[in-house]
Every structure is written in C-alpha cells, then in structure tokens.
Amino acid sequence: MKILSAEQLNEADKITLENEHISSTRLMERAASLVFNEIHTRLEGADIKIKIFCGIGNNGGDGLVIGRLLHKYGYNVEVFIVDYSDKRSDDFLINYDRYKKESSSWPEVIEENTDFPEISPGEFVVDAIFGIGLNRPAKGWLAKLLKHINNSGAFTLAVDMPSGLFPNKAPQKDATIIKANYTLSFQNPKLTFFLPETMNFIGELQILDIGLDRDFLKEVKAVAQLIGKREARQLYRPRKRNSHKGDYGHTLVVGGSYGKIGSIVLSAKAVLRSGAGLCSVYTPKCGYQILQTALPEAMVITDKAEKELSEIKPGLEPDVVCFGMGAGKSQTTANAFKALLEETEKPMLIDADGLNMISENMDFLNALPKNSILTPHPKELERLIGSWEDDFEKMEKVKDFSKTNDLILVLKGSHSFVFSEGNMYINNSGNPGMATAGSGDVLSGIIAGLMSQKYEPLVAAILGVYMHGLAGDICAEEMGVETLISGDLCDYLGQAFLALEKE
Ligand SMILES: NC(=O)C1=CN([C@@H]2O[C@H](COP(=O)(O)OP(=O)(O)OC[C@H]3O[C@@H](n4cnc5c(N)ncnc54)[C@H](O)[C@@H]3O)[C@@H](O)[C@H]2O)[C@@H](O)CC1
Numbered sequence: 218m219k220i221l222s223a224e225q226l227n228e229a230d231k232i233t234l235e236n237e238h239i240s241s242t243r244l245m246e247r248a249a250s251l252v253f254n255e256i257h258t259r260l261e262g263a264d265i266k267i268k269i270f271c272g273i274g275n276n277g278g279d280g281l282v283i284g285r286l287l288h289k290y291g292y293n294v295e296v297f298i299v300d301y302s303d304k305r306s307d308d309f310l311i312n313y314d315r316y317k318k319e320s321s322s323w324p325e326v327i328e329e330n331t332d333f334p335e336i337s338p339g340e341f342v343v344d345a346i347f348g349i350g351l352n353r354p355a356k357g358w359l360a361k362l363l364k365h366i367n368n369s370g371a372f373t374l375a376v377d378m379p380s381g382l383f384p385n386k387a388p389q390k391d392a393t394i395i396k397a398n399y400t401l402s403f404q405n406p407k408l409t410f411f412l413p414e415t416m417n418f419i420g421e422l423q424i425l426d427i428g429l430d431r432d433f434l435k436e437v438k439a440v441a442q443l444i445g446k447r448e449a450r451q452l453y454r455p456r457k458r459n460s461h462k463g464d465y466g467h468t469l470v471v472g473g474s475y476g477k478i479g480s481i482v483l484s485a486k487a488v489l490r491s492g493a494g495l496c497s498v499y500t501p502k503c504g505y506q507i508l509q510t511a512l513p514e515a516m517v518i519t520d521k522a523e524k525e526l527s528e529i530k531p532g533l534e535p536d537v538v539c540f541g542m543g544a545g546k547s548q549t550t551a552n553a554f555k556a557l558l559e560e561t562e563k564p565m566l567i568d569a570d571g572l573n574m575i576s577e578n579m580d581f582l583n584a585l586p587k588n589s590i591l592t593p594h595p596k597e598l599e600r601l602i603g604s605w606e607d608d609f610e611k612m613e614k615v616k617d618f619s620k621t622n623d624l625i626l627v628l629k630g631s632h633s634f635v636f637s638e639g640n641m642y643i644n645n646s647g648n649p650g651m652a653t654a655g656s657g658d659v660l661s662g663i664i665a666g667l668m669s670q671k672y673e674p675l676v677a678a679i680l681g682v683y684m685h686g687l688a689g690d691i692c693a694e695e696m697g698v699e700t701l702i703s704g705d706l707c708d709y710l711g712q713a714f715l716a717l718e719k720e
C-alpha cells in the first residue's frame with residue numbers, strides 16, 4: 218500500500234472532485250460516514266457517552282458529520298467546537314449548520330478561557346481537531362485541551378490522524394499530541410504512523426478507502442511502500458515441482474567467534490528454513506563441534522585460527538555470502554573481512570560486526586559488491602552514518618547513504634525499513650516479542666537464504682523482513698511475546714510460508 222504525503226492526498230482529493238463531478242461536501246459526507254459506520258458497528262447502539270472534539274477545518278467538518286449521524290442513530294453524543302481560529306473551512310461551516318438544524322442540541326464552543334468539559338475514563342472521545350492540515354505545533358490552551366483529553370483515560374478515536382501529529386514531518390520534541398487508542402485514517406497511511414518517535418500516538422490503525430481517484434493513486438509516486446501480506450505474496454515465488462537442491466542455491470554464512478557461535482547457528486538455520494538448497498558455515502575452529510551438533514544440515518569449514526576469523530578461504534563458490542554475525546572486530550578479522558570483500562563479486566549480506574568493521578574502516582564500502590545488503594539496527598546505523606536530529610532526517614540520510622553507495626539498507630526496528638535507489642519500503646509484520654537476542658541473526662539468514670534462491674537482493678530484503686515478522690507474529694500468538702526467542706522464529710518460518718500462501 219502506498220504511503221502518501223498531505224500534499225498528494227490534497228491533490229487526490231481535488232482530482233476526485235473534478236473527475237467525479239462531486240462537491241467537497243459530498244466527499245466529506247462519504248469519508249465521515251465510513252467513520253460513523255465503523256463506530257456504529259462496534260458500539261451497536263451502546264449507551265456510552267461520546268464526546269466529539271471538532272476543529273474548524275475539514276477534520277472538524279468530518280467530526281460534525283460523525284456527530285450528526287451518531288445523533289440520528291440515537292447515541293448519547295456531545296459535540297464541542299474547538300474554536301482556535303476564525304478561518305473556518307467552507308465544509309466545516311456547511312456541516313456546522315446542518316448539525317444545528319438536524320440535531321436537538323447545539324455544539325458547545327471551547328475557546329481560550331472556557332472550562333474544558335469533564336471526561337471520565339469510561340467515555341468515548343472522537344478527536345477531530347486537526348488532520349493532515351496541521352501546519353504548526355498546537356500551543357497554549359489548545360495544547361492544554363489535548364493534554365486534558367489524554368489525561369482523561371477515555372478511549373480515544375482519532376479521525377484521519379491524532380491531532381498534533383504532522384503527516385510528513387517530525388513533531389517538536391516537547392509537542393503535545395493526542396495519544397489515540399485507535400486511528401481511522403483516510404485512503405492511505407501517512408509516514409509518521411510508522412516512525413519510532415511517533416508510532417505510539419496512533420494506537421491501532423485502520424485505513425478507510427474513501428474512493429479517491431484510482432488512476433491518480435496508481436500513478437502517484439509513493440513516499441514509501443507499506444509491505445503487508447498482499448505485497449509480500451506478490452513477491453513470493455512458489456517452488457516448481459520438478460526441481461532439486463541446486464536450484465535453490467548455496468549460501469555461505471561467515472562469522473562466529475569464541476562465545477558467539479550461537480549467532481551463526483541461528484543464521485544458518487534460518488538460511489535452510491527459508492529454503493536455500495545448501496548452507497555452508499565458515500567459522501573459527503571452536504565453532505566446529507557446536508555447529509555440527511546443533512545443525513547437522515549445514516556443512517562446516519573452519520578457519521585455521523581457534524577463536525576468531527583470521528583468513529576466509531572456504532574453497533567453494535557460494536551464490537551468496539552472509540557475513541558478520543558474532544564475528545568480533547579484531548584487526549585480524551577486519552583484515553580477513555577486507556580480503557573477502559575484495560574477492561567477492563556477487564551481492565553479499567553484511568550484518569552485526571561486519572557493519573561495525575565497515576564503520577571503523579569506511580573505505581571497505583568501496584570494496585562491497587554493488588547491490589549488497591546491510592542490515593543495521595539503529596545503533597549500528599548511527600556508527601555508519603552519524604547521528605540525526607529526528608526520524609525524518611534519519612530517513613533522508615539513510616536514503617542518501619544507500620543511493621550513494623549502491624547498496625540496499627535494511628534498518629531494523631518495530632517497523633523495519635528497506636532502502637534502495639532512493640525508495641523506501643516499510644514492513645508491517647512483527648511484534649515486540651521479536652526484540653530478543655539473535656533475532657537479527659535469523660533475519661540475516663532468511664534474507665541470504667532467499668538471495669541464494671535467486672530472488673533479486675531488493676526482493677529478498679523486503680520479503681525476508683516480512684517473513685521474519687510474520688513468523689514472529691504466528692509465534693507470539695501461540696506462546697506470547699515474552700517467551701518468544703530467536704530460535705522459535707526459525708521454527709515458525711514454515712508456518713509463515715504456509716500463511717503467506719493462504720488467502
Ligand atoms: N484530503 C482529502 O481527501 C479529504 C480530507 N478530509 C479531511 O480534511 C482534513 C484536512 O482538512 P484541512 O486541510 O482543513 O486541515 P485540518 O482540519 O487538519 O486543520 C486545518 C486548520 O487548522 C489550522 N492550523 C493548523 N495547525 C494549527 C495550529 N497548530 N494551531 C492553530 N491552527 C492550526 C490551519 O491553518 C487550518 O485552518 C483531513 O485530515 C480529513 O480529516 C475529509 O473530509 C475527506 C477527504
């Protein structure tokens with residue numbers, strides 16, 4: 218699904234009105250009716266107190282339509298106009314009048330010195346103060362009102378966006394923002410919903426298709442692509458009946474050091490579980506028995522050194538090399554890594570200490586085969602590209618870094634991001650249970666395993682990240698988020714592939 222900016226959504230809005238020959242009031246009625254339907258379906262006429270806070274722009278107009286419909290269906294609803302400016306939008310005014318005509322009660326106006334209405338924890342609040350039109354932080358009494366709603370403990374539903382959040386820029390550090398339990402957003406998700414600093418304001422997210430112009434939406438260049446099951450399924454290639462293990466490639470996992478052999482056990486297991494035909498592991502001597510015992514399906518080749526990688530001479534030609542997990546970053550290992558980079562021509566996957574060694578020797582980037590994949594977590598990323606002011610600056614820096622160096626970057630996080638050629642893909646699977654030791658080693662293995670099966674590196678990265686999250690989701694559903702450990706992610710990959718294929 219495409220993630221669009223406020224400007225693009227406004228453009229889509231305009232084009233829809235022209236092409237469908239409808240008024241903006243009609244479009245507002247359509248969008249807000251969908252919100253009403255969602256509320257009505259869930260509340261089923263319950264006698265719960267509903268308070269709707271409407272701004273004076275079109276988000277407020279939506280709120281008034283929702284209020285009118287709830288009123289019509291007999292709900293116990295109170296509407297408040299948050300009167301922060303006299304620049305009321307036309308559709309706000311039309312719906313303000315309609316509300317007054319069709320409902321028995323008039324909305325209450327909240328201004329600078331008005332006492333805020335009391336809100337109790339059992340009530341239902343609809344936040345229709347600001348949507349994508351927010352152009353500066355909420356200040357003064359307005360900020361106090363947002364805090365008052367947040368402190369009430371009431372269930373809060375945000376219309377289009379939680380008020381106070383910008384769709385495509387970072388909020389100020391001390392900004393006041395509605396902390397929604399649920400967000401019903403129109404047509405396309407907004408970038409801010411997926412960034413670490415702002416994602417927690419959204420609560421649960423649902424996108425409502427308000428029927429904006431299909432052709433425009435198809436053509437417009439997305440700010441980013443959100444990768445869900447539908448998108449992942451399109452990337453997946455089922456196996457042919459008539460095939461053998463050679464068709465699925467040979468992955469070489471290189472890494473491990475004394476005390477950190479577990480990391481490559483996890484990566485190699487994920488390589489095989491994601492469908493690679495063969496997996497070899499190159500490791501210091503101390504890893505030999507551990508690997509052969511823990512993972513008899515993998516072949517093991519050892520370095521001449523006992524406890525660290527000193528010279529990477531596997532004596533085979535793999536389809537893909539997956540490097541770095543548990544490798545350590547001694548000078549000896551760094552030299553061996555540099556030599557490996559220089560000898561390798563096919564795109565590689567670099568993780569963990571491989572990334573740290575690059576950060577300490579940025580010239581290694583020149584030797585990295587084009588289209589290789591780097592999989593940093595935020596700390597590793599900071600070592601690679603330096604610090605950033607906010608999430609939006611971070612995204613721009615990563616985009617530039619991946620473009621300049623001709624590589625694919627997977628930024629791991631609650632929503633992992635994949636960057637390639639100036640494009641951005643946001644993963645929508647996964648859960649907090651996956652914040653556990655070794656989860657990244659499994660991800661590297663999955664992506665490398667897919668690369669060895671001749672998935673293009675970018676496709677392997679996007680699909681791999683999705684499958685990793687999906688395995689985690691299935692797993693968490695069965696065992697809970699606390700209990701999930703990385704080995705489980707490998708074990709549940711099979712169920713994830715089955716779930717991907719199922720409608
Ligand atoms: N674009 C679309 O396709 C559709 C949009 N609709 C609704 O329209 C909304 C956007 O409406 P608007 O563009 O009128 O914008 P909003 O209703 O989000 O807010 C706009 C008003 O607030 C003012 N403002 C912004 N930040 C402020 C601040 N911090 N303090 C005080 N005033 C501030 C602006 O100058 C503007 O007058 C969407 O979020 C959605 O709810 C829907 O009605 C249907 C279709």
Ligand SMILES: [K+]
Binds near residue numbers: 345346347376379
């Ligand atoms: K809102």
